[in-house]
Amino acid sequence: MLVIHGLWLPGDSSTGGLAVWAEDSTAPIPASRSGRPARERPHPFAAGHTDLAAVLADAAEPTRPDTALLTLPTLAGAPTDSPELIRTTVAPAARGRLTLAGWRVPILVYAPDDALSLLQALDDIPAVSGATLRHLAELADFAGGGRDQSVSLFLPHPGQDAPVVPVEQGEDWFGGWRALPADVRAVLRSYTIREHRPADTEVDIDFVSHGDTGPASRWAALAGPGDRVVLLGPALPDNRSVCFRPPDATDLVLLAADETALPAIEGILAWLPAGARVRAWIEVPDAADITDLPTEADAEIRWIVRGSTPPGSDLLVSSVRAARLPTGGTPYAWIAGESGVVRALRRHLVDERGFDRRRVTFAGYWRRGLSEEDLRAEALAGATA
Numbered sequence: 001m002l003v004i005h006g007l008w009l010p011g012d013s014s015t016g017g018l019a020v021w022a023e024d025s026t027a028p029i030p031a032s033r034s035g036r037p038a039r040e041r042p043h044p045f046a047a048g049h050t051d052l053a054a055v056l057a058d059a060a061e062p063t064r065p066d067t068a069l070l071t072l073p074t075l076a077g078a079p080t081d082s083p084e085l086i087r088t089t090v091a092p093a094a095r096g097r098l099t100l101a102g103w104r105v106p107i108l109v110y111a112p113d114d115a116l117s118l119l120q121a122l123d124d125i126p127a128v129s130g131a132t133l134r135h136l137a138e139l140a141d142f143a144g145g146g147r148d149q150s151v152s153l154f155l156p157h158p159g160q161d162a163p164v165v166p167v168e169q170g171e172d173w174f175g176g177w178r179a180l181p182a183d184v185r186a187v188l189r190s191y192t193i194r195e196h197r198p199a200d201t202e203v204d205i206d207f208v209s210h211g212d213t214g215p216a217s218r219w220a221a222l223a224g225p226g227d228r229v230v231l232l233g234p235a236l237p238d239n240r241s242v243c244f245r246p247p248d249a250t251d252l253v254l255l256a257a258d259e260t261a262l263p264a265i266e267g268i269l270a271w272l273p274a275g276a277r278v279r280a281w282i283e284v285p286d287a288a289d290i291t292d293l294p295t296e297a298d299a300e301i302r303w304i305v306r307g308s309t310p311p312g313s314d315l316l317v318s319s320v321r322a323a324r325l326p327t328g329g330t331p332y333a334w335i336a337g338e339s340g341v342v343r344a345l346r347r348h349l350v351d352e353r354g355f356d357r358r359r360v361t362f363a364g365y366w367r368r369g370l371s372e373e374d375l376r377a378e379a380l381a382g383a384t385a
């Protein structure tokens, strides 16, 4: 039986894609050796290209065979078995210290589109899927709903290589994460999917840089290629983290937000159909933040550049208050940004403009002077009071 493992090769469609290799449970168990393993040797029980291609043939066509050098846990001169590998012959217990060593394995590389087919067909493949491949399949399963689709991002603390999230606890991960010391467990923050490219298993997230005042802003300012985060997102397009939901018969959509919700507004405008009437107010720090927002909707967008005015001021509220809007009809409003501003806008629309409160979706994306942990603690205290 083969245990198939996967790794994503960064690069364009000719160099990047999904690389798979496999351990073969029927290969002879390598004799135990003492001493340090050579820096780079052929993996003794990796499956060859032909065996690998034979079990994956029905799922997708590889673009090319190749080899890869993997750094793997090594004991007594041989790579250790992955937890998924079950052998019929039990090896004698190896002694010594577990180290890391380079092992060369045959790989098959799949172009991004074929990789998706392969990951989606895992259940039908006559082989065992290793944890790396199942993890990639979960990523391929990510299915955002567009619009203001938000996700939870887990970020490492300074000095950590990767965010600490006990994903191995499965459904119980949240309790496990909360039980860890605050300076160890990953920083949890909410962000919006600005663009999702399923064929490349890629998403774009835009971070507002508000200086060294918060761990997410700090992390984003220093992040580089290869830095690791954990993303918790939906597997179904119709999920609770899509909040922009205009009721039937909406004849006017109002959008009001600051720059933290610019990715959401971009997603909403891209989603709205031709002919939908939209009035949008977007506050940004600088004129250079004004950007093209492609849409088929009939959208009138007002940019408010705040310049030296601190974020969270009443600029956005004043601008909406000064607008002439059609009376009557069935408008729907979506508001996001600094919590105090969002509250004031909602009050203005409902109390002063007579909007039906069920037709106003509002979300405080951040609050002046409070971190996201403070906001979660406040929400929890409110829920249990």
Ligand SMILES: Cc1cc2nc3c(=O)[nH]c(=O)nc-3n(C[C@H](O)[C@H](O)[C@H](O)COP(=O)(O)OP(=O)(O)OC[C@H]3O[C@@H](n4cnc5c(N)ncnc54)[C@H](O)[C@@H]3O)c2cc1C
Pocket: 150, 189, 190, 191, 192, 193, 205, 206, 207, 208, 209, 210, 213, 214, 215, 216, 217, 218, 259, 260, 261, 263, 264, 311, 363, 364, 365, 366, 367, 368, 369, 370, 371, 372, 373
């Ligand atoms: C559903 C949802 C979607 C979101 N999507 C996005 C997104 O796509 N892009 C994005 O940039 N943000 C987004 N946000 C907002 C983001 O989660 C917050 O700004 C978050 O507080 C940033 O974390 P931090 O670690 O940088 O700061 P925190 O540690 O949370 O806060 C530290 C300090 O920074 C201040 N602060 C936080 N955010 C800002 C800001 N934007 N400007 C000025 N001061 C600030 C706080 O008031 C606090 O005083 C979203 C929030 C929600 C709820």
